Amino acid sequence: MTGIAQNIKNLKAELETYHAKLIAVSKTKPEADIQDAYASGHRDFGENKVQELASKAEHLPNDIRWHMIGHLQRNKVKYIAPFVYLIHSVDSVKLLRTIDKEAIKSDRIINCLLQVHIAEESTKFGFDESELVEFLDSGKLEELANVRIVGLMGMATFTDNEAQVIREFTGLKMLFDSLSGKYSYDNFKLRELSMGMSGDYQIALECGSTMVRVGSSIFGERNYG
Numbered sequence: 367m368t369g370i371a372q373n374i375k376n377l378k379a380e381l382e383t384y385h386a387k388l389i390a391v392s393k394t395k396p397e398a399d400i401q402d403a404y405a406s407g408h409r410d411f412g413e414n415k416v417q418e419l420a421s422k423a424e425h426l427p428n429d430i431r432w433h434m435i436g437h438l439q440r441n442k443v444k445y446i447a448p449f450v451y452l453i454h455s456v457d458s459v460k461l462l463r464t465i466d467k468e469a470i471k472s473d474r475i476i477n478c479l480l481q482v483h484i485a486e487e488s489t490k491f492g493f494d495e496s497e498l499v500e501f502l503d504s505g506k507l508e509e510l511a512n513v514r515i516v517g518l519m520g521m522a523t524f525t526d527n528e529a530q531v532i533r534e535f536t537g538l539k540m541l542f543d544s545l546s547g548k549y550s551y552d553n554f555k556l557r558e559l560s561m562g563m564s565g566d567y568q569i570a571l572e573c574g575s576t577m578v579r580v581g582s583s584i585f586g587e588r589n590y591g
């Protein structure tokens with residue numbers, strides 16, 4: 367077994383008690399690394415750049431479930447709309463409208479997570495809680511029949527302060543629970559809470575994550591040239 371396959375196996379064993387899913391974040395990594403993971407039976411991969419995602423999808427087996435996890439520009443939605451499995455990073459209503467339009471063209475319903483801004487850093491994208499509530503109250507989601515909101519995504523502050531990370535993840539879990547109970551649109555059924563990366567996925571699981579996005583702990587550190 368390769369190191370990559372072994373890392374995935376160990377992580378999955380760890381996730382089992384939480385019934386959480388593993389998204390293997392393969393950004394910047396070669397297709398051969400994905401093939402390794404694929405050969406061990408893994409099918410869920412995450413990328414944060416449209417071009418890289420589309421190119422890898424073209425070359426790799428078509429039963430891979432591709433997760434878009436990075437900031438998504440509206441003019442690039444069309445390149446992934448025909449096949450993307452889940453978009454984790456929907457951070458504006460405008461983007462959601464574009465995804466709906468492109469989904470119609472591809473005759474699909476695209477599953478999406480709404481990204482919520484929970485970190486202290488202002489660089490991380492996402493809805494503020496109040497914006498999200500305002501949008502959901504407006505009923506405008508019902509007009510977007512080709513998108514389906516299946517959950518929320520969040521990224522905690524990059525910090526050694528564990529209490530802060532717990533506070534941010536717990537806040538998102540509470541929002542998840544309150545929105546789940548409050549709205550019942552046909553295309554709004556919250557079942558996934560995507561939170562946790564290599565550095566904080568264990569905390570995220572304790573706070574109620576159902577999907578962790580792990581890159582470097584599987585594939586090794588990334589080199590951004």
Ligand SMILES: *Cc1c(COP(=O)(O)O)cnc(C)c1O
Nearest residue numbers: 391414435563564579580581582
């Ligand atoms: C890169 C990335 C990850 C994975 O990060 P690691 O620290 O390598 O596990 C998770 N989520 C998002 C949105 C990312 O961009």
